[in-house]
Amino acid sequence: MEELQVDILGLGGSVDLFIPSGNITFGVNDIYRIFPVDFLVVIDAPNRFTPERLEVIKWSTPNSFISHRHEYRGRNDYMKIDLWERTGLPIDLDGDKINVSVFSPFVATIVAYKMFEPEVINLYGVDMTNHPHLSAKAEKIRSDWFPLKKALNERGVEVNVFGNGILA
Secondary structure: OOOOEEEEEOOOHHHHHOOOOOOEEEEEOOHHHOOOOOEEEOOOOHHHOOHHHHHHHHHOOOOEEEEOOHHHOOOOOEEEOEEOOOOOOOOOOOOOEEOOOOOHHHHHHHHHHHHHOOOEEEEEOOOOOOOOOOHHHHHHHHHHHHHHHHHHHHOOOEEEEOOOOOOO
């Protein structure tokens, strides 16, 4: 039997390395302008996006639109998640709440694990080296990411980050 794999798609340059292969796909924000995904995770409020990006988010058609934001509740595909209120808490892969970080693929990774418990999680487009806000938060991102990666590895999950960026 083949191992279950999940692909997480961010919006960084290495998303170009992604080749659809039939794996379950999670994306963040306005990924639909590049690839359609099975599950879309949006953590930021609508007013954080330009009108063009918000329009892409609005018209995306995933199986589930996953968010903690009440502004998105009107969607037929809305799936509510509960986030911890602050970053830096111990990683909790078993509880009802989701750890939070300043970058959406972190949340998407936890949601994907909790929904499917895959053997492999592949991340593309999580470079963040040219991101207008996140590149300056590299240390914070790493301090959130590496404990998550370790917790997943300890559960036998192989985590692959494609590209050269903050998480590499």
